[in-house]
């Protein structure tokens with residue numbers, strides 16, 4: 001995503017445009033798997049130009065989450081929340097318990113079941129979480 005596009009997006013959500021926010025948003029939008037704040041921090045602290053405090057990363061992620069640009073994936077790695085771009089579509093993931101790799105699953109297997117459950121019980125379902133754990137092909141080969 002171009003920096004102009006990101007700027008516009010920030011503006012539309014009432015987020016002040018800063019270089020650090022741009023960096024993190026751009027990074028998350030290119031990343032196709034959830035990532036922890038610590039991992040983001042590690043990536044940016046490698047370069048002098050992009051260096052920022054871990055608390056800054058947390059603060060920015062918090063702002064993005066509140067404004068709906070980013071969401072917590074619902075998956076915790078070593079007790080830490082992971083974040084991903086809010087794709088506006090609902091999705092689930094598979095997690096490898098050996099290397100912590102996270103793979104998105106296309107579509108939602110509970111789609112039909114959720115509406116069935118809602119209709120048959122009168123329960124107004126707001127959200128659901130589904131976590132699939134296993135061992136990825138790479139780790140199985142090891």
Ligand SMILES: [Zn+2]
Nearest residue numbers: 096099136139
């Ligand atoms: Zn693995």
Ligand SMILES: [Zn+2]
Nearest residue numbers: 090108109110
């Ligand atoms: Zn689902």
